[in-house]
Amino acid sequence: MKQLPIIQVLPDLKNILNTAQAAVLIAEPGAGKTTGTPPAFLDEPWMAGKSILMLEPRRLAARSAATYMASCLGESVGQTVGYRMRNDTKVGKNTRIVVVTEGVLTRMLQSDPSLGDVGLVIFDEFHERSLHADLGLALTLEAQAVLREDLRILIMSATLDSERVSALLGDAPVVNCPGRTYPVETIYVPTTGNFPLEKTAAAAVRRALVEQPGDILVFLPGEREIRRTQSELENGSLAEKTVIRPLYGQLPQNIQDAAVAASVQGERKVVLATSIAETSLTIEGVRTVIDTGQRRTQVFSPRTGMPSLTTVPVSKASADQRRGRAGRTAPGVCYRLWSQEEHNRLPDDNVPEIMQTDLAQLALELALWGVRDTAALSWLDAPPAAPFAQGTALLRQLGALDAGGAITPHGHSMAALGAHPRAAHMLLRAAELGTAPLACRLAALLQERDLFKGPAALDCDLTLRVEALLRFERSADSGGADPAALRAVLRESRHFLAQLQAAPGENVNDISRCGLLLSFAYPDRIGQKRGDGAFLLSSGRGAAMREGQPLARSSYIVAASIDDRATQGAIMLAAEIEEGQLLSYHADRITEEADVYWDKESGSVKKRRRTMLGALVLKETSHERPSAEEMANVLLSVIATDGIEILPWEKGTIQLRERLMFMHTLRSDWPDVSDFALIATLDEWLLPYLQGMRNLRDLQRIPLARALEGMLDWNQRQMLEKEAPTHISVPSGSRVPVDYTNPAAPVLAVRLQEMFGQLDTPRIGGGKLPVLLHLLSPARRPVQVTSDLASFWRGTYFEVKKDLKGRYPKHYWPDDPLQAIPTNRTRPVK
Known part of the structure; x- marks a missing residue:
């Protein structure tokens, strides 16, 4: 203990915590912070015989740290x-x-x-930023602020943004401690070709055994990759007295201890480990690290609706932590199985779990704590609002929260299990029904990787997995399933059984209840057959199975795993459920409603009575004729959906609407009759004219012009005729229609000869706006477009006259158009 660098800073740390409530310790790898810090505070006056709690993220590190500290005390x-x-x-x-x-x-x-008997809470390796570490710190900080001013908090890490953490702890002092590490050479070994990970890792091990002394630590993503790499090494040629030691969380303690212990004299040890060996753990004799650059992390899975383990690239910080394992006891080497360029593209740090996982369990813990708004607590990274709201909504659906967000007695029972709320709800309901053992196996199956591989994994029927698990329990026959996955599921199911205190074999073989039990966990994923493998889920979403699935013939299923990457989700795991089970066990969620709807096939409004489970129609019967009000409201929704084009827009009605749009451009207090505005105000201007109408044919009888005029008061109607006239009288005596297609520039298309004698352009809008004149030839083709008639007469007219006189010599083309007689004939009548 005396040689550990942590000894140098412990006096400073003690002085700080004598007066301060919190501190941050940044200690480099090899400093001895994990095992050297807690014992140093046992006899501090402010401890007064109280205990120390140290949160250690990993089980092996926790057990190892406790064992080492105990041994130091004899x-x-x-x-x-x-x-x-x-x-x-x-x-x-x-x-x-x-x-x-x-x-x-x-x-x-x-x-x-x-935490009445606790004097100090230590958060070790806080840089890993697990959800429970963030939650534990938030709760501890509130306990300190409200109940225990004397409670001390110490955050420890090798790599951490100390400024942010210090600020969270009320500007707590930061102590830095150097580590005790030896130089480590980094060798980049990028993989070439599409080789399986186990072959690449095994090849690197063989190379290191030749090139480097000492033991080797290999970082792999998970148990499956460890077993495959171990098999690859053991089936190949290895140097004599080379032993392979797997190291991951689910291994028995004696096997984990063998991996961590010093090698036997004359042997070389190759430890195949997950991220469990990344921090807070010194493996004796390791001089070489081989890093595959991958790790498993918990990410919210839309497929299962629960967190799942996903393989992702490591961050630069994690890669450096792993590299440091080679320099704990002597100079070492780290082989990275990627290129320097790939390393440069890695993220600097791992994403905090709170930012990427399902927050239903966090929401349940906060409700149990008495907090409904996450802002009430202090967070290094606050829970994202949308996932937290989604988690809260799920808890309400599962009965864990009441309408006001307060935890219910059922929620208390769910929280006590410590499982994901979906699984916890299923386990509690199953216990009530006497089917807890089957539910425990289902909950474990949903948490672990699929038991099946290859073509067998394509069958989405979850009951096949349950059958394989039960067969393995009875006879140790894996039947083609993954033995390691089977063992992991059994371990987890035994844990759930112990929590529920259920008899191991009670009703376990009644697999016909798998779908029912799943429906408790996934009430939003009860699916109703649509045909061709497609199902409508009770949440309203669509999902489908792969072609040829026997389960596709089922009338109802519960989808436990859905790949949501496509527009329509792909069902990966599901089980059948009977309609009778839905009616019996989900009666509290079944509603009866009279539904007035638009029947597209007949193009009319109809009424029906439906028995609903979420978005699913369990039963439907025809109903009496809808009321006039109901029919009118449905027609309004049809018009809003299909667009106002389905209304009877005759020529005069279209012109009226264009005139109204023109007036709206001049005066904002006039009605807006754009498509958007008309749709938004259908119930104001059109609803009175829909009374008694039921179908598309009836809609064609709507007096649409009268409905539009009904939007105007008496003064506006008078003004409309004056300022937006339908026609304008021109000098020839003709009444020429005004085209309001473009409200910003209405057009008057008139033959040039009919405008002789008029100096200025006709104006509308109370004289505010000149019309855009389209002056036409005798053949009614535009020869000039202008809004300044006077300017035209003074100049351009004489060029136009020359051209028109040549093409239309019989027509009247005077030299002085302002003194000429206007005519709608070839020549004026004298």
């Missing part, structure tokens, strides 16, 4: 130092340092918000 775990984690707790009445894993701190805070 004790075994469970005495002064202990740990608490899911399904594994070692503490005693004298335990004062408790290392806890994620979720445990949340449960402790929920049961005792004041």
Whole structure:
């Protein structure tokens, strides 16, 4: 302990926490912060015999840290130092340092918000930014502010934005500690060709065994890749006395301990690990790190509606953490299985889990804490509003929250299970029905990777997976399923069984209830057959199965996994449910409604009574004739949807509308009769004329001109005739229609000869606007377009006259148009 760099800064840290409520410790790898810091505070006066809680993100690191600290005290775990984690707790009445894993701190805070017997809460490796770490810190900060001013908080990390964290803790002091690491050479080994990850990793291991001394640590995304790489290495040629040690969270403790322990004299150890070995863990003898550059992280999956593990590239910060594992005890080497250019494109840091995962569980924990608005708590990154609202809506649907957002007794029971709210609700309902063992297996199946591979995985029937799992339980026969995945599902299902205190074999073989149980978890994904493998979901969305799926013949299904990347979701996992089960077990969600609707086939308004489950129509019967008001409202919606073009727009009505649009351009207080405005105000100007109408034929009887005129008061009607006349009288005596197609520039198309004798352009809009004159030849073709008639007579007329006189010699083309007689004939009548 004396050689650890952390010893140098502990006095400063003690002085800070003697007077301050919080501190931030940035300690480089190898500093000894995880095991050296907690014991240093046991005898501080402000501790007064209280205990220390240290949140450690990973189970192996938590157990390892507790074991090492206990050994330094000459004790075994469970005495002064202990740990608490899911399904594994070692503490005693004298335990004062408790290392806890994620979720445990949340449960402790929920049961005792004041943390009455705790003096210091330490958040180790906080840079990993798990959802539970962020939540645990937010709750601890409120507990400190409201209930426990004497409670100390210490944030520890090797890589962290210390300024942001310090600000969150009320400008807490930051202590920096150098690490104890040796130089590590980085070698980039980009892969060429499309080789499986296990072959690339195995090749790198063989190279390192030849080129480098000491043990080797290989970072792989998950258990599957570890097993495949182990098989690839063991089936090939390996140097004598080379042992392969897998290391991931689900392994038994003795196998994990063997991977971490120092190698036997004369042996070389190759540790195949997940990100579990990235921080807070020193693996004795490692001189070489091989990094595949991938990691598994929890991301909200629209397919399952729950968080799922997804493989993503590591960040630069994670890559550096992994690289540092090679320099903990001596100089080392890190092989990165990607190029320098690829490394430059990696993100600087991992995305905090709170920013990319489903927030239903967070919303449930906050409701249990008594918080409905996330802004009431302090966050390093506040939960995004949209996912949080989505999670809250789901909790209401599952009965965990009431209409006001307060947690219900059922919500309390769900939170106690610690599972995702969908799974928790299903487990509790199953316990009521005596089918908890089957539900536990389903919940575990949904959390783990698919049991099937290859063509078998294409069958979306979830009951086939349940059958495979039960067969494996009875006879250890995997039947082509993935044995590792089967074992992982069984481990998880046993955990759920223990929580529910259900008998392991009770009603487990009744797989006909799989669909029913899934419907409790996914009430929004109950699907009704549409045909050709397509289903309408109770949420209103559409989804479809791959062609040839036997399950496609089912009238009703529950979709547990949906690929939402296409417009219509692709159903990946589902189970059949019977209509009788829907009626019996979802009666509280079934509604009866009389529906007045537009029947496109007949083009008329009809009425029906429907039994509904969300968007699904379970039963439909015809109903009596709709009322006049109901028919009118449906017709309004049809017009709004299909557009006002379906109304009887005759020539005179169109001109009236154009005149009204012209007046609106002049005076904003006049009605707006654009398409958008007319649709938006249908109930004001058109509804009175729809009484008694029922179908498209009836719509053609609407007096549309009268309806438009009804938008005007008496004064406006008088003004319309004066300022937007339908016709203008010209010097020849003709009444020429005005074209208002362009409201900004109405057009008067008139033969040039009919305008002789008129000096100025006719004006409309109360004299505000000259019309745009289209002066026509005798053949009614435009020869000039102008809004300045006087200017035309003075100049352009004489050029036009010369051309027209040549083409129309019999017509009258005077030298002085203002003194000439206007005519609508070839020549004026004398």
